[in-house]
Amino acid sequence: MKKSISIVGGGPSALMTAAFLDSSKFDVTLYEKNKSVGRKFLVAGDGGFNITHSESIEEMIERFTPIEFLKEALTEFSNEDLRTWLEELGIPTFEGSSHRVYPEEGIKPIEVLNAILKKLDANGTKIKTEHTWTGWNKDALVFNDSTNVKSDYTIFALGGGSWKVTGSDGSWSNLFEEKNIEMLPFTPANCAYKVDWTKGFLGRNAGKPLKNISMSCFGNEQKGEAVITEFGLEGNAIYALSPQIQELLEKKGEATVLIDLKPTLTMEVLLEKMYKARVPKTTDILRKYVKLGPSKLDLLKLNTTREEFMDINSVAKKVKALPVTLTAAASLDEAISTTGGIVLTELNENYELSKLPNNFCIGEMSDWNAPTGGYLLQACFSMGSKIGHHLNSK
Ligand SMILES: Cc1cc2nc3c(=O)[nH]c(=O)nc-3n(C[C@H](O)[C@H](O)[C@H](O)COP(=O)(O)OP(=O)(O)OC[C@H]3O[C@@H](n4cnc5c(N)ncnc54)[C@H](O)[C@@H]3O)c2cc1C
Numbered sequence: 001m002k003k004s005i006s007i008v009g010g011g012p013s014a015l016m017t018a019a020f021l022d023s024s025k026f027d028v029t030l031y032e033k034n035k036s037v038g039r040k041f042l043v044a045g046d047g048g049f050n051i052t053h054s055e056s057i058e059e060m061i062e063r064f065t066p067i068e069f070l071k072e073a074l075t076e077f078s079n080e081d082l083r084t085w086l087e088e089l090g091i092p093t094f095e096g097s098s099h100r101v102y103p104e105e106g107i108k109p110i111e112v113l114n115a116i117l118k119k120l121d122a123n124g125t126k127i128k129t130e131h132t133w134t135g136w137n138k139d140a141l142v143f144n145d146s147t148n149v150k151s152d153y154t155i156f157a158l159g160g161g162s163w164k165v166t167g168s169d170g171s172w173s174n175l176f177e178e179k180n181i182e183m184l185p186f187t188p189a190n191c192a193y194k195v196d197w198t199k200g201f202l203g204r205n206a207g208k209p210l211k212n213i214s215m216s217c218f219g220n221e222q223k224g225e226a227v228i229t230e231f232g233l234e235g236n237a238i239y240a241l242s243p244q245i246q247e248l249l250e251k252k253g254e255a256t257v258l259i260d261l262k263p264t265l266t267m268e269v270l271l272e273k274m275y276k277a278r279v280p281k282t283t284d285i286l287r288k289y290v291k292l293g294p295s296k297l298d299l300l301k302l303n304t305t306r307e308e309f310m311d312i313n314s315v316a317k318k319v320k321a322l323p324v325t326l327t328a329a330a331s332l333d334e335a336i337s338t339t340g341g342i343v344l345t346e347l348n349e350n351y352e353l354s355k356l357p358n359n360f361c362i363g364e365m366s367d368w369n370a371p372t373g374g375y376l377l378q379a380c381f382s383m384g385s386k387i388g389h390h391l392n393s394k
Pocket of ligand 1: 008009010011012013014031032033034037038039040041043044045047048049050051052131132133134157158159160162163166167168169170172335336337362363364365373374375376377378380
């Protein structure tokens with residue numbers, strides 16, 4: 001007789017698990033509280049659907065905190081495997097200039113979701129929407145319509161704590177706490193940070209990107225871009241430094257990041273360009289010879305004294321390491337991803353809860369972290385694949 005599997009949640013990690021489970025061995029039912037599955041997946045698709053990254057799997061593994069937690073899953077189902085799998089579903093992907101990977105141009109996020117759902121349909125997965133899991137009755141799952149579901153295995157894929165409108169609201173936390181499973185509060189990761197800009201600076205620069213910069217905090221460095229907003233700064237360069245920034249914010253109430261406005265120039269080359277410039281004004285030197293755009297120049301002036309700005313050596317130092325002070329993180333709900341949730345030591349190497357055997361937790365609901373750049377979705381897909389293969393081998 002086939003064994004039964006309940007998957008609770010309908011995000012990418014849940015869908016991937018269902019896609020990989022062997023339908024000749026298992027009866028699989030997926031329960032999602034919304035009217036449809038994959039709402040956060042579609043939100044992710046809205047702003048450039050960065051489905052994975054093209055770097056080597058060894059480099060990719062290093063991006064995750066802690067590294068070991070996802071190493072096996074990523075190795076067993078890598079970024080290359082994901083691209084091949086999507087291609088087989090009729091979703092070809094391409095590598096962008098930043099080495100991030102997206103579905104081929106013209107393919108809408110809903111088409112990616114539908115291709116995955118078609119695969120689930122072929123696999124015989126039953127999907128029950130508008131089913132909110134509300135707790136346990138002995139070892140049966142209880143849903144909002146009072147149905148009790150007993151299954152051989154349960155896979156929880158309930159998501160993190162941001163963008164509540166998509167259904168991922170973390171309201172399930174207390175249900176695990178009642179079972180003595182250790183939880184951490186959700187905190188924003190990959191989020192914008194507050195900067196107390198002056199009114200004049202904002203008026204001139206709100207919405208402007210600082211492209212091709214490098215940002216560092218606590219010795220960690222990230223190349224990319226950041227956008228100046230009313231709130232402060234957002235974008236891949238700053239998101240990636242979230243663990244370090246959050247630590248400083250927690251300890252000191254503020255965090256300073258250093259922005260390299262010209263990461264392609266070494267200090268020597270920068271100084272050479274500046275000393276050789278044939279114009280007297282520093283602003284003109286920086287504009288014409290260093291090729292700093294208006295927003296970078298404005299930011300430099302905002303964070304440099306008049307004396308520093310007039311001295312080539314001092315201003316060059318600031319071009320390479322401009323301190324900007326961050327005073328808060330964006331709200332939890334606005335974060336692209338969250339940390340917190342199930343404490344990792346509660347899970348074994350197959351993401352099974354040690355205190356609740358045959359119950360597994362995957363995706364963003366546990367306390368791992370990764371920068372934006374396709375790493376979050378890749379991790380969800382890899383965890384789903386790992387758990388699918390693990391159960392198939394039972
Ligand atoms: C604006 C934005 C942009 C993003 N862009 C990218 C990107 O470009 N690349 C990338 O890699 N990642 C991106 N992400 C992150 C990515 O979308 C998430 O990491 C991923 O969706 C997490 O997948 P998951 O399966 O763990 O959970 P989720 O996708 O959050 O799914 C969890 C599901 O569980 C359901 N659920 C919750 N509680 C219950 C319950 N009690 N009963 C039943 N169902 C329940 C929820 O309704 C939800 O559908 C983005 C996120 C946001 C918010």
